[in-house]
Amino acid sequence: MRLKIIVTLTAIAGLILAWNLYRIFLDVPDEASQGAIFRIIYFHVPAAITAFTGFYAAILLGIGYLIRRDLRLDSIAASINEVSLAFALITICTGSIWGRVIWGIWWTWDARLTSYFVCILIYFGYFMLRRAIDDPTTRARLSAVMSIFAGVEIVLVWKSIEWFRTQHPGPVLEIRGGGGMAPGMEAPLWWNFLALLMLSTALILIRTRQETMKIEIDGLRRHAHAF
Amino acid sequence: MRFLRQKFLGQTLAIAAKDLRSEIRGKEAVNASVSFALVILLLFSFAFDLEPEQIRDIAGGLLWLVFAFAGTLILNRSFARELVNDCLDALLASPVSGAQLFFGKCLANYVLILIVECISLPVFAIFYNVRLPQRLALLFLVMLLGTWGITVIGTLFSAITVNLRLRELMLPTLIYPMLIPALIGAIELSRALITGNQLAESLFWFRVLVGFDLIFTILSLALVDIVLVG
Amino acid sequence: MSPQNYTFMFFGFTVAWLIIIVYVISIALREKKLRQELDRVKRMVEEGESTRR
Numbered sequence: 001m002r003l004k005i006i007v008t009l010t011a012i013a014g015l016i017l018a019w020n021l022y023r024i025f026l027d028v029p030d031e032a033s034q035g036a037i038f039r040i041i042y043f044h045v046p047a048a049i050t051a052f053t054g055f056y057a058a059i060l061l062g063i064g065y066l067i068r069r070d071l072r073l074d075s076i077a078a079s080i081n082e083v084s085l086a087f088a089l090i091t092i093c094t095g096s097i098w099g100r101v102i103w104g105i106w107w108t109w110d111a112r113l114t115s116y117f118v119c120i121l122i123y124f125g126y127f128m129l130r131r132a133i134d135d136p137t138t139r140a141r142l143s144a145v146m147s148i149f150a151g152v153e154i155v156l157v158w159k160s161i162e163w164f165r166t167q168h169p170g171p172v173l174e175i176r177g178g179g180g181m182a183p184g185m186e187a188p189l190w191w192n193f194l195a196l197l198m199l200s201t202a203l204i205l206i207r208t209r210q211e212t213m214k215i216e217i218d219g220l221r222r223h224a225h226a227f
Numbered sequence: 228m229r230f231l232r233q234k235f236l237g238q239t240l241a242i243a244a245k246d247l248r249s250e251i252r253g254k255e256a257v258n259a260s261v262s263f264a265l266v267i268l269l270l271f272s273f274a275f276d277l278e279p280e281q282i283r284d285i286a287g288g289l290l291w292l293v294f295a296f297a298g299t300l301i302l303n304r305s306f307a308r309e310l311v312n313d314c315l316d317a318l319l320a321s322p323v324s325g326a327q328l329f330f331g332k333c334l335a336n337y338v339l340i341l342i343v344e345c346i347s348l349p350v351f352a353i354f355y356n357v358r359l360p361q362r363l364a365l366l367f368l369v370m371l372l373g374t375w376g377i378t379v380i381g382t383l384f385s386a387i388t389v390n391l392r393l394r395e396l397m398l399p400t401l402i403y404p405m406l407i408p409a410l411i412g413a414i415e416l417s418r419a420l421i422t423g424n425q426l427a428e429s430l431f432w433f434r435v436l437v438g439f440d441l442i443f444t445i446l447s448l449a450l451v452d453i454v455l456v457g
Numbered sequence: 458m459s460p461q462n463y464t465f466m467f468f469g470f471t472v473a474w475l476i477i478i479v480y481v482i483s484i485a486l487r488e489k490k491l492r493q494e495l496d497r498v499k500r501m502v503e504e505g506e507s508t509r510r
Contacts, residue, residue, distance in 0.1 A: 040469040043473045047473070089476055093469075094469050097468060097472065129391075132388075133391065156408040157407050160435055199477075203480075213491050217491070217495050
């Protein structure tokens with residue numbers, strides 16, 4: 001049953017992405033000031049939103065774990081965080097390339113890129129924390145607390161860097177070239193977002209099953225060594 | 228109500244006093260921390276070769292980096308010192324609540340880090356020929372606010388990492404990204420004060436610091452029992 | 458548009474896809490490792506139970 005869901009999701013996601021790729025390259029005209037590189041936005045922004053949604057969903061699941069103490073919630077949360085981390089990496093890599101084309105520099109400390117970088121650092125720490133704890137219950141508990149902190153933190157970091165940037169202006173990645181995207185140009189963005197969401201759900205399902213397998217292995221190993 | 232508050236405060240202060248007394252007798256953490264701060268100041272002097280104008284510009288950032296790095300040495304010891312002889316288990320089993328234990332340790336760490344900062348600040352001013360601002364009281368206020376942010380996050384993560392291997396490695400890795408808003412705020416305010424700029428445009432950072440301190444103090448007090456006990 | 462722009466665009470898309478593919482491969486490798494571990498531990502349990510009998 002589950003395998004069917006995973007395969008279906010991946011297939012639909014693949015189809016949407018393929019169709020979108022066609023739309024992006026052939027239908028959408030080049031953006032006036034930025035040119036061809038503008039199309040990277042169709043990956044950059046959906047990846048960014050997917051990552052963000054994932055992180056906050058995981059935080060809710062973490063809180064859910066603290067209330068219900070169901071280890072499955074923790075497994076799902078960890079999987080979501082891992083997949084979101086991958087998408088956050090995509091966000092800053094594509095953002096960096098975008099920046100390289102527009103301003104000739106590979107990196108800039110603007111609000112979005114910096115906040116995502118901080119996010120990545122925090123979640124690297126999250127996974128380091130998980131690796132260092134052997135007991136599943138303690139791991140779940142401390143991971144949940146860390147996610148809650150991360151969630152509050154990310155909002156604060158974003159806001160402070162935004163304000164820092166208004167005082168020390170630097171390059172800013174602009175989505176809207178003139179004042180809003182032309183209606184024809186916006187649609188592929190949301191389709192891509194849907195596709196990435198489905199892809200990430202499939203990956204999360206696979207990862208969650210792996211986490212549950214790990215817990216099962218742990219239990220069996222303890223059972224085996226008990227004799 | 229007042230009785231309850233007194234009891235909370237009384238036990239919190241008892242914990243803080245215990246930690247402070249043990250540290251003042253041993254002086255290990257403060258010595259290590261001050262030495263580390265001095266070493267960093269020395270290394271930075273080799274790293275940068277700047278005009279006095281430029282030094283005043285980066286002074287804020289330099290100062291807070293030194294404070295953050297040196298503070299971590301003290302924060303690491305905070306819960307770790309209780310592991311010997313199962314003291315932590317004894318404390319958790321005692322009538323002292325997790326929040327009181329946490330807050331007491333926060334207060335002790337706060338005082339210790341402030342001591343390190345107060346020693347480092349004049350040394351910094353001398354090494355880098357930075358004339359400290361007229362509004363020294365305001366700089367001190369910034370130090371008070373910024374240090375509380377470092378202390379609260381650091382003490383909570385000290386509690387989280389207390390039972391882990393590689394604790395000394397993990398604590399800095401976990402807390403530095405978390406401290407960014409507070410550090411930016413403290414750095415901006417210190418920079419404004421040291422370079423003598425108008426403070427008005429930096430007032431936003433005061434709000435950020437106060438907000439950061441409040442939010443994370445409340446969050447930590449709420450979650451520390453879950454961290455320590457389960 | 459300038460050809461350089463197009464190069465970077467393809468570069469960008471490639472990087473995005475590469476990250477996804479590398480991630481999926483790492484998941485697949487982990488799956489294999491977990492399955493092997495699971496089989497090994499199950500065998501250990503069965504051996505333990507048979508020797509006890």
